[in-house]
Amino acid sequence: MTIEQPLPxxxxxxxxxxxxxxxxxxxxxxxxxxxxxxxxxxxxxxxxGAIASSLLFLADDEPVLVMTSGRHRVDTDLLARQLGAASVTMTPAKLVREITGQAIGGVSPVGHPARLRAVVDEALEDYEVIWAAGGTPRTVFPLTFADLVAITGGTPLRVADD
Structure with a gap:
């Protein structure tokens, strides 16, 4: 008999x-x-590619959560142009936890102390089911591209040239 442990x-x-x-x-x-x-x-x-990695960037020092397909890396110059920002940089780990309440490697699209501006990688639409982190580095959940856009209020954008 297996006893199921509660989620973190x-x-x-x-x-x-x-x-x-x-x-x-x-x-x-x-x-x-x-x-x-x-x-x-x-x-x-x-x-x-069906993994939706939640990455926190700073666009002109404002946090932007980017859910990107695991099949490529975010092109920060492309993202800056699309957001109309002078610069887009990765957020330091300590600030990621402060803003999201979650550790890098487990950042979920939702569940943060405050709603974040969000971008959803258009490449994720290529997959019927996508998987996102569930708030810790060992938790995940399935959803569709449309659901990801809906729950984050995210803007679908191309975030990489591949």
């Missing part, structure tokens, strides 16, 4: 957001870290 607190907050949005996805905890898109894809037996 950060993941419970994410699940609450999914429930409130009426989404069917359930946060699940995996035995191994899903800190990178490759780790998550391996654990879930899916294409790395």
């Amino acid at each position: 607190e950060r993941s419970q907050i994410v699940q609450q957001h999914l429930d409130e949005a009426g989404l069917p996805g359930r946060v699940r905890e995996l035995p191994d870290s899903t800190r990178t898109a490759a780790d998550a894809a391996s654990a879930l037996d899916c294409e790395v």
Whole structure:
């Protein structure tokens, strides 16, 4: 008999957001870290491109959460042009936790102390089911591209030239 352990607190907050949005996805905890898109894809037996990595950038010093396909890296120059920003830079790890309440490698699209400006990589639309972090480096949940755009209020944009 297997006793199911409760989700970590950060993941419970994410699940609450999914429930409130009426989404069917359930946060699940995996035995191994899903800190990178490759780790998550391996654990879930899916294409790395179906992993929605949540990355926090600073566009002219304003936080922007970018959900990007694991199949490529965000082109910060392209993103800056699309956002009309003079510069886009990665957010330092300490500030990521302060802004999102979550650690790098486990940043979810939702469940932050305050709603963030969001961008959703158009490449994620290529996948019927995408997987996002559930608030910790070992938790994930499934959803569709349309649901990701809806729950984040994100703007679909091309974030890489590949």
